[in-house]
Amino acid sequence: MAWTLRTFSSDVLDVDAARLEELAADEDALEALEVDVVRGGEPVRITHVLDAVEPRIRPDGRAAFPLEPKAGQGVTHRIDQAVVLPCLDFPGEERPLHEQESIVDLAGPGSELTPFAIGTNVVLTFHGRPDAGHRAIDSSTRRVTLAAAELLAALTLEAEPDREETFELGPVDESLPSIAALVQLSDLGQLYQLYVYGEPAGEVGLPRVVDPAEMLDGAVTAGEYHWAAMRNPTLFFQRNSLVTTLYREHGKRLRFAGVVFMRGYEQSAADKQRAADEAAHVAAEVGADGAVITTDGGGNSHTEVMLTCRACESAGIRTAVVLAEETDLDATEAILTDWVPEADCIVSTGNLEELVPAWRPERVLGGDALLDGTPAADVAPIPVRNYLGAANQMGQLCAGAMSW
Amino acid sequence: MLAKEIERAGITTVFVSSLPTIATMIGVNRTLRGPAITHPFGLDEPERRRIVERALEMLEADVAPTTVWEVAA
Amino acid sequence: MVKAVHYLNQFFAGLGGEEQADTPPMRLDGAVGPGRGLAAALEDAEIVATVACGDDYFAEHEEEATAALLELVRAEAPDVLVAGPAFGSGRYGYASARVARAAAEAGIPAVAAMHEENPGVAAVGRAVVVPTGPNVAGMRDALPRLAALAGRLAHGERLGPAEEDGYLPRGLRRNRQYDRTGAERAVDLLLAKLGGDTRTEVGGAHDTVPSPPPIPDLSHALLALVTEAGCVPQGNPDRLASVRAHAWLRYSLAGEERLEPGRYESVHGGFDVTLANEDPNRLVPLDTVRELVGEGRIGELYDCFYTTTGNGTPVATATTFGQEIAAELRDAGVQAVLLSGT
Numbered sequence: 079m080a081w082t083l084r085t086f087s088s089d090v091l092d093v094d095a096a097r098l099e100e101l102a103a104d105e106d107a108l109e110a111l112e113v114d115v116v117r118g119g120e121p122v123r124i125t126h127v128l129d130a131v132e133p134r135i136r137p138d139g140r141a142a143f144p145l146e147p148k149a150g151q152g153v154t155h156r157i158d159q160a161v162v163l164p165c166l167d168f169p170g171e172e173r174p175l176h177e178q179e180s181i182v183d184l185a186g187p188g189s190e191l192t193p194f195a196i197g198t199n200v201v202l203t204f205h206g207r208p209d210a211g212h213r214a215i216d217s218s219t220r221r222v223t224l225a226a227a228e229l230l231a232a233l234t235l236e237a238e239p240d241r242e243e244t245f246e247l248g249p250v251d252e253s254l255p256s257i258a259a260l261v262q263l264s265d266l267g268q269l270y271q272l273y274v275y276g277e278p279a280g281e282v283g284l285p286r287v288v289d290p291a292e293m294l295d296g297a298v299t300a301g302e303y304h305w306a307a308m309r310n311p312t313l314f315f316q317r318n319s320l321v322t323t324l325y326r327e328h329g330k331r332l333r334f335a336g337v338v339f340m341r342g343y344e345q346s347a348a349d350k351q352r353a354a355d356e357a358a359h360v361a362a363e364v365g366a367d368g369a370v371i372t373t374d375g376g377g378n379s380h381t382e383v384m385l386t387c388r389a390c391e392s393a394g395i396r397t398a399v400v401l402a403e404e405t406d407l408d409a410t411e412a413i414l415t416d417w418v419p420e421a422d423c424i425v426s427t428g429n430l431e432e433l434v435p436a437w438r439p440e441r442v443l444g445g446d447a448l449l450d451g452t453p454a455a456d457v458a459p460i461p462v463r464n465y466l467g468a469a470n471q472m473g474q475l476c477a478g479a480m481s482w
Numbered sequence: 483m484l485a486k487e488i489e490r491a492g493i494t495t496v497f498v499s500s501l502p503t504i505a506t507m508i509g510v511n512r513t514l515r516g517p518a519i520t521h522p523f524g525l526d527e528p529e530r531r532r533i534v535e536r537a538l539e540m541l542e543a544d545v546a547p548t549t550v551w552e553v554a555a
Numbered sequence: 556m557v558k559a560v561h562y563l564n565q566f567f568a569g570l571g572g573e574e575q576a577d578t579p580p581m582r583l584d585g586a587v588g589p590g591r592g593l594a595a596a597l598e599d600a601e602i603v604a605t606v607a608c609g610d611d612y613f614a615e616h617e618e619e620a621t622a623a624l625l626e627l628v629r630a631e632a633p634d635v636l637v638a639g640p641a642f643g644s645g646r647y648g649y650a651s652a653r654v655a656r657a658a659a660e661a662g663i664p665a666v667a668a669m670h671e672e673n674p675g676v677a678a679v680g681r682a683v684v685v686p687t688g689p690n691v692a693g694m695r696d697a698l699p700r701l702a703a704l705a706g707r708l709a710h711g712e713r714l715g716p717a718e719e720d721g722y723l724p725r726g727l728r729r730n731r732q733y734d735r736t737g738a739e740r741a742v743d744l745l746l747a748k749l750g751g752d753t754r755t756e757v758g759g760a761h762d763t764v765p766s767p768p769p770i771p772d773l774s775h776a777l778l779a780l781v782t783e784a785g786c787v788p789q790g791n792p793d794r795l796a797s798v799r800a801h802a803w804l805r806y807s808l809a810g811e812e813r814l815e816p817g818r819y820e821s822v823h824g825g826f827d828v829t830l831a832n833e834d835p836n837r838l839v840p841l842d843t844v845r846e847l848v849g850e851g852r853i854g855e856l857y858d859c860f861y862t863t864t865g866n867g868t869p870v871a872t873a874t875t876f877g878q879e880i881a882a883e884l885r886d887a888g889v890q891a892v893l894l895s896g897t
Contacts (some may be wrong), residue, residue, distance in 0.1 A: 191734070232483055255749045257742070320738035331746055339621045347552065368749050370741045398745035400737055403728060403757060417506060417758060423748050425741045426757040428730045462730065473737025478756060480716035481724035484783060484865070485894050486764050487877025491885045494767040499896035511766035520830045521837035522784065522895040530836065534843045534893070538852065541891050544769045 080246035081291040083151045084239035086199050088160045091133075092233060092462050098202065099226050105218035107210035112203040115244055116184060118195040123439035124182040125454045126165045127466045129300045130194060130313040133157040135231035140176045142231070143296040144457075145276040150245070150291025155234040159197025161313060162230065164223040165444030166204040166383055168212050179449045179464045180306035186437030188460065191468040193475060201443045208331060220301055224282060245291045250329035258335040258366035259320050260285075260357055260390075261293070261472065262383060263341040264302065264374040272310065272374065273299045274339065284341040285357045287364060290321045293337055305376045307430050307469040308402055314474045320400075322372060335366045340386065342379035354385035358393050368396045373442050373471035385416045391420040402469035403429045403479060428469045428477040433459035485510045496537040498522045500512040512540050513550045557600045557709040560628050560859035561590045562638035564647040564656045568607035578609035580623040589694060592705060593637065596702035600709045604631045606890075610646035617653065633663060635709035636682075640677060640697045645690040648675030664708035668701045671723055682884035683714070684723045747876045768889050772854075778891040779857035779884055783865030784831065784838040785823030786814070795864060796823030803863040803876045805883070808856070809838075813842035823864045838895050857889050 095113035102111035116122045134142040135155050142154065163182060182194050189195035202223060206215035265271040265280030274282045275297055288297065298315040321337060329332040342356035344350045361369050369390055374381045380401055387397045403426050442454045462468050468478060485497040485527040486509055494506035495512060497505050499522060514537050517529070524530040536553045545551075565575040567588045586594040586602040594602045597879065606627045613620045628636055636658035638651035648667075652675035655665035665682040669675050670689045685704055687697040700721055706712065716731070717724035732738060743755055770776050787795050793804050814835035821838060823829040838844045839860055845855045861880050884892065 109688075120777075199674050255746065257745065318738075319736040320741070322738075323739050323742050327742065368745045370738070370745055372738075396745065396748050398741040398748065400741050419509070422753050422755055423760060424755045424758050425737045425744065427737045429728045432730045471737075473739070473741050476733045476736055478731055478733050478737065478740070479728045480728050482714060482715050482727055483873055484781060484863070484877040484880065485896070487874060488736070488781070488881045488892055488894070489885065490764045490878075491881035492767050493884055493889060493892055494770050494893055495892040497894050497896055501896070505896065511764065519826045520828070521842040523837050523843075525830070525837065527842065530840050530843045531846075533701055534840050534847065535852075537893050538773055538847070539639065540772045541643050542773060545766060547766050 079151055079289065080244050081150045081241060081295060082236075082244045083294070084153060084155050084242045085158050086155060086234040086237055087240050088157055088223070090196055090233045090237045091157060091160055091230060093200055093230065097229065098226050098476045101222045101229070102204070102218070105222060106213035107207055107218040108204055108222070109207045110205040113224070114201040114203070116199050116201060116443065118184050118189070118197055118199070120184050120475040121186070121440040122184045123442050123454055124163060124165060124184070124199070124201055125179065125442065125444040125448060126167045127180045127444060128164045128166055128183050128303060128467065129223065130218065130229040132230035132313050132316045133162065133227045134296060135161055135207070135228050135234060139237060142228045143299055144448045147275060147372050148289070148292060149295035150289045150293075150295045154295055155231055155239070156316070157231055157234065158240065161194055161197065162200045162202060162223055162227045162229070163194065164202045164204060164219050166206060166215070166219055167184050167445045167449070168215065169206050169208040170183050173206065178304055180303070180309070180466045181460065181464050182466050184347060184438065186439070187467055188434045190439060191462060191465045191477070192432065197424070200226070200230065212320075216269055216301060220299065224299065245294065245325055247334055248291070248329055250333055252333070254329070254331065254333045255367045256333045256335040257288070257324060258361050258364055258388060259324060259337045260361060260369045260370045260371045261337055262342040262372055262374045263298070263339050264355055264379050266343045267299065270302050270304055272302060279415050280341060284339050285353070285360045287360060288336065288337050288339060290325065290337045293318060293321055294475055302375070306464050308471055309375055309467055309471055309474055310374050310408055311467050314470055314472055316476070318472060319474050320372065320472055327371055335364045338364065341384045342374050344382060350382050350385055353382055354389045357386045358389035358395065361390055361395050362393050366395050368398070371397055371399045372473065373401045382473050388420045390438065397421075398423045398425060400425045400427060400473045401471045402427045404431060425473055427471055427475065428462060428472060429479045430461065430463040430469050434462060434465070435459055483508050483510065494541050496540045498533065498537060502550040506550060509548060511547050511549065512545060514540055514554050515550060517553075557634040558603045558631060559597065559635045559637055559705060559709055560631050560633040561593065561602050562575040562604045562624065562636065562639070563588060563590065563605055563607045563639035565607060565609040565648065565769050568605060570607065576609040578607070580606065580608045580620055580627060580628045582606050582710035582882045588781055589640070589698065592694070592698045593702055596705050600627055600634070602705050603633065608650060610650060613650040614646050620650075621653050621657050624654050625661060625804040628654070628658055628663065629661065635705050636663050636665040637701065637705045638665070638667040639757050640687045640694065640701060641673060642687055642691055642693060643670045643673060645674050646647075649678055651675055652682070652684070655682035658682065666701065666704050666708055666722070668697055676723060679725075681725065683688050683708070683725070685721060686723050732744055739741045773891070774851050775854040776890045777855045777888055778844070778853050778893065779889040780839050780841065780844065781880065781892055781894045782860065782862050783896050785821045785864035785893070786831070786835055786838045786862050787818055787822055789818050789820050790824050791820070795822055795862065797822050797864055800864040803880055805852060805861050807859055808841060809858050811841060812845050814839055840893070844893075857884075857887060
């Protein structure tokens, strides 16, 4: 089953702010929406960023972010170097799991940490109705953001693509090692979860094998608002480096065995162990000789990753694990929040605690003050931890760390 | 790390700590998660009893390398 | 032309052997002994002075000697401080490391050279260590590598990763950009691992100790209590340090049913000891263990407990302490240990 992705230049973008604002007008839980278009390189800091979504549309009229299977078939259009950044400061006191600041800098030292400082950023600054409650506001912002991403891509239906790629896994040399991607999706309740076809990850029967193209084609969307640097925004699934690398290497250095979605953030030790055992079992079922295990979220879900690593290795499936470090700046040893001896092959996506030198933007979008009240333009060095996706643990970026 | 060297001498050891991660990274085999850095063996006697008894169970258990137990079983 | 100062011990500075090991800190002009070979290998840098100290003098007057040497070094306003090579010599390595560390803390880039198992390695702070062979036969190999690093530091260059730039990793982590994504690196590493070559970007191998066997019958076993939480008799009669303990201590538990507050305290400098001082059994559970011995659950409690402060203790030191304590416990026939950590 092949899937074709057509890429269109961002020249095709024509942002009609009024039309986008209309999308929010239908949502009771939202009071207002401001639309700003900014470009990478401009001295802009964007705060309270919830997610990042690439404009996508399907010529056959099916949803770009479908609420039911099956994505990853037929044709989808994407706009290159364009991203929608929804921003929201949740009103009210109730902050269940201390969601933390989330920043994107389009220039300055922080601009190197996230992949948004090139191209066109359509910033949607949402204002929630104070009495609507966080869940309703979140559902509305996500709905409007995805609708906006699709609306922005509509002009591609009348344009010529720059290029076209087809994703398909044909039969290849059986002597090549078979590699699976075990992709962790977290679910700690609304505001801290990823969605598969619009359903919270914890409710879709994980672990589950999916067609890799489904992951690239809008099956997974994000709604997780803690640990900014460790978030896996929607964009990182749409443009996923692990899956596209495995497609590219299929038939060359490996056979791509498939993608397994597995659960993170189970709350009890027994549930964590069960999730790990089941994921390893599914990896064995797809015939994997090796698996790359990726992480979603903070230390709590690192435990599942390590347990899954151990379970796979016990089943004879060799593993490589991707995760971020939380190394104290004076520590004499890299600090991983969890570890098992079987995890002898780890890719580090960088140290969250490292400080990015202070930088003063000329313009701030999303909100003038950070969540802790500091004026956003006026801050001291900011830890990597607070930059959206900067240490994401699917290995999307070139970030890493070294011993010195 | 003391615990590892005592283990190396063949003496069965339970390391009680509120930061078991570092211990497992270093390779300590039996770690019991204690309630806090300020009172690894608990605040009051009933809690201390539960922690010590769990530690004794761990001394008697055949565990996989670098195992961490919780006090509440 | 940038300036370097070179630290040597009494032997390499040409002052004499062991009999001159009590030489106090002193200064010599230019390069001396192996410093000449070092100077020849340095590019665009000269050794303007050599500072030296006897290994025994340093060991017995550590703080004053370090301060005096630092003064001598600072007087030259150098661009780099180079110490050693000390190879496997423990006292010389430790002194080199302390001097290098003091220089680095004073803002002077510093590099020492010694064998990677020299105890000095753990004492070097943020200064850099170039690994050498175990003895002076490695001099010819060490000098050019030491000169290369010293030259770069003297010219204000930022060092790259330890493995690439020829120095021992200090365990500090710094973020960097690779030219491949983390995912691409993961696929590369996994394929290499499947091919028999296992590498990791973080974590690394720790030597493993096999798990000692489970105690078959605790009701007949001898159990000992050990703590890293700095629990000592009130008043800390043996002056256990709160940070970077230089010793471990052993105290008798004979006649004690529990650790009474006011008779025991914690001197650990790394956490709030209020709760521990209110009831020291929170760190060393003597009261509960005595009860369990009385009930027959545990055979016998060893009549001493062992204590140190696990706060900033370098790995090499902690390992030595552990080995010494373990030896005593083993000789005493102790079969089980409860160890409270921090």
